[in-house]
Amino acid sequence: MSTTAEAVSTATSPIAVEVEQVSKIYPGGVEALHDMTIQFPKGQLTSLLGPSGCGKTTLLKIIAGLLPLTTGRVTVNGVEVTGPGEERAFVFQDFALMPWASVLRNAAFGLELRGVPKSERNAIAEKYIEAVGLKGYENLYPHELSGGMRQRVGLARALAVDADVLLMDEPFSAVDEQTRRKFQEDLLDVIKEEGKTFIFVTHSIEEAVYVSHSIALLLPRPSRVSEIIRPDIDRSISPDAIRRDPVYLDIVERIWQGLRSYVE
Amino acid sequence: MKIFGIKIPMMASLIFWAILWEIVGQLELSILLPPFSHIIIRLVEIVPTKMFMDAFLVTAQCFLAGIAIAITLGIPIGVLMGRSIVIDRMLLPWVNMFLSAPLTALVPVLMTLFGFGMKTIILTTVLFAIWIIVLDARAGVKNITPSLIDMAKSFQASYWQAFTKVYVWAALPEILAGMRLGCIRAVKGVIIGQLLVSVVGFGRLFELYSSNFLMEHMWALLFVLFFFAFILAEGLGLLERKFEYYAAERH
Numbered sequence: 001m002s003t004t005a006e007a008v009s010t011a012t013s014p015i016a017v018e019v020e021q022v023s024k025i026y027p028g029g030v031e032a033l034h035d036m037t038i039q040f041p042k043g044q045l046t047s048l049l050g051p052s053g054c055g056k057t058t059l060l061k062i063i064a065g066l067l068p069l070t071t072g073r074v075t076v077n078g079v080e081v082t083g084p085g086e087e088r089a090f091v092f093q094d095f096a097l098m099p100w101a102s103v104l105r106n107a108a109f110g111l112e113l114r115g116v117p118k119s120e121r122n123a124i125a126e127k128y129i130e131a132v133g134l135k136g137y138e139n140l141y142p143h144e145l146s147g148g149m150r151q152r153v154g155l156a157r158a159l160a161v162d163a164d165v166l167l168m169d170e171p172f173s174a175v176d177e178q179t180r181r182k183f184q185e186d187l188l189d190v191i192k193e194e195g196k197t198f199i200f201v202t203h204s205i206e207e208a209v210y211v212s213h214s215i216a217l218l219l220p221r222p223s224r225v226s227e228i229i230r231p232d233i234d235r236s237i238s239p240d241a242i243r244r245d246p247v248y249l250d251i252v253e254r255i256w257q258g259l260r261s262y263v264e
Numbered sequence: 265m266k267i268f269g270i271k272i273p274m275m276a277s278l279i280f281w282a283i284l285w286e287i288v289g290q291l292e293l294s295i296l297l298p299p300f301s302h303i304i305i306r307l308v309e310i311v312p313t314k315m316f317m318d319a320f321l322v323t324a325q326c327f328l329a330g331i332a333i334a335i336t337l338g339i340p341i342g343v344l345m346g347r348s349i350v351i352d353r354m355l356l357p358w359v360n361m362f363l364s365a366p367l368t369a370l371v372p373v374l375m376t377l378f379g380f381g382m383k384t385i386i387l388t389t390v391l392f393a394i395w396i397i398v399l400d401a402r403a404g405v406k407n408i409t410p411s412l413i414d415m416a417k418s419f420q421a422s423y424w425q426a427f428t429k430v431y432v433w434a435a436l437p438e439i440l441a442g443m444r445l446g447c448i449r450a451v452k453g454v455i456i457g458q459l460l461v462s463v464v465g466f467g468r469l470f471e472l473y474s475s476n477f478l479m480e481h482m483w484a485l486l487f488v489l490f491f492f493a494f495i496l497a498e499g500l501g502l503l504e505r506k507f508e509y510y511a512a513e514r515h
């Protein structure tokens with residue numbers, strides 16, 4: 001848990017994404033975010049957890065540069081965000097694959113838009129298709145894949161552009177529980193190997209605790225950060241052992257107690 | 265269709281109507297209705313003539329030029345309308361008006377502006393075809409899953425890249441439907457244009473046949489035109505169905 005030693009280590013680890021006093025008021029007058037400040041350390045996975053409609057997607061889209069903010073400032077690697085950028089990639093909840101393009105072309109699409117020559121981008125895409133466990137499916141089309149496989153393509157596409165920051169909006173919500181677990185395990189491998197910064201929106205407390213270095217609990221709209229929790233779980237043990245680990249179960253319970261007040 | 269347990273193809277009903285036509289025609293009730301067989305004989309006779317071929321070529325040229333213009337202008341306009349509220353507000357009333365307007369009445373105006381030639385016919389064709397193409401492309405773009413647009417943006421697609429690599433493809437089912445309907449309207453446009461201009465292509469033939477009461481020729485000509493219009497629409501329908509698999513995928 002959030003021991004002093006931990007706190008010190010966060011303070012010293014470099015910050016990849018910094019959200020400073022960001023407010024967002026939608027044209028209709030809905031205030032989705034209010035004066036939100038949060039930092040995302042480099043090379044770590046931070047989950048955003050909070051009640052439905054609290055502004056998680058809004059925050060993610062603002063960081064992605066897909067949505068203008070009303071007041072405040074977002075910086076990525078010290079540079080202020082004014083729009084989408086090469087150093088960020090988005091993984092969409094509904095996958096956002098192009099149904100007319102093969103798995104390979106979909107995975108290589110970010111590179112295609114950047115003008116990377118075909119043979120080069122295909123080689124890179126193939127590498128990531130393999131990394132997400134879809135080797136052999138390169139020439140299929142999205143409608144021939146299951147939901148879990150489609151999201152893997154979405155993940156491969158985001159990884160292929162080699163962005164520093166990956167923004168994931170409930171990436172596993174459209175897949176079944178078994179696939180989801182497998183996916184979470186794979187994600188842990190990807191995080192370890194890639195050394196990228198992940199910002200991860202989820203509705204599942206278990207999922208957040210399982211995959212995250214830190215979890216930001218958000219208040220209901222207009223949203224601010226209520227608490228940052230750092231699950232200090234020994235990830236060297238097997239996935240099943242983690243899921244039975246008392247520390248893991250404790251944190252899940254604590255977060256549930258924290259969120260419960262809003263639900264009721 | 266099945267009669268007495270025997271499978272009868274859809275086209276069989278056409279044979280029934282042809283026989284009925286033949287009987288009525290043989291009764292010589294009206295000069296307007298010559299027997300079916302005479303029309304077919306006449307058709308075989310006039311189609312290979314130079315006059316017919318020339319008329320056909322002119323028509324085909326006008327049609328292809330017209331539909332090409334309608335498509336190359338219509339799709340980008342439709343996509344722009346689908347993506348930009350301002351452009352949509354500005355153009356939509358006009359597009360809707362022209363879609364339902366009696367465009368035939370505009371042809372005389374075009375004639376005074378552009379003369380009695382191919383130019384007027386091509387413009388008539390464009391005028392008939394373009395609006396439905398615009399509207400369908402617009403509808404297609406409005407239907408694109410928002411996340412696909414965000415996806416293109418998040419990878420910093422230029423407007424041109426987004427248009428050619430995402431929007432047009434994502435809206436393809438609707439765009440193809442618009443092109444098919446546009447083609448059908450273009451056939452009307454090219455024929456009406458020629459009839460009114462009446463000194464070029466099939467218009468001249470129609471003029472010639474009708475002023476000389478050559479009813480068999482008239483019908484033969486009509487058959488040819490109907491046949492081509494039908495083949496065209498069916499061909500485009502087939503193409504459209506090839507892309508249906510992902511129309512259902514998008515939502």
Ligand SMILES: Nc1ncnc2c1ncn2[C@@H]1O[C@H](COP(=O)(O)OP(=O)(O)OP(=O)(O)O)[C@@H](O)[C@H]1O
Binds near residue numbers: 055058
């Ligand atoms: N385009 C928009 N225009 C107006 N209001 C919006 C818009 N998008 C979202 N909102 C509002 O902003 C608030 C936050 O929305 P957001 O989608 O960010 O929530 P969320 O935390 O992602 O919710 P969920 O967990 O259900 O996905 C909601 O109350 C929503 O109604």
Ligand SMILES: [Mg+2]
Binds near residue numbers: 056058
């Ligand atoms: Mg959301």
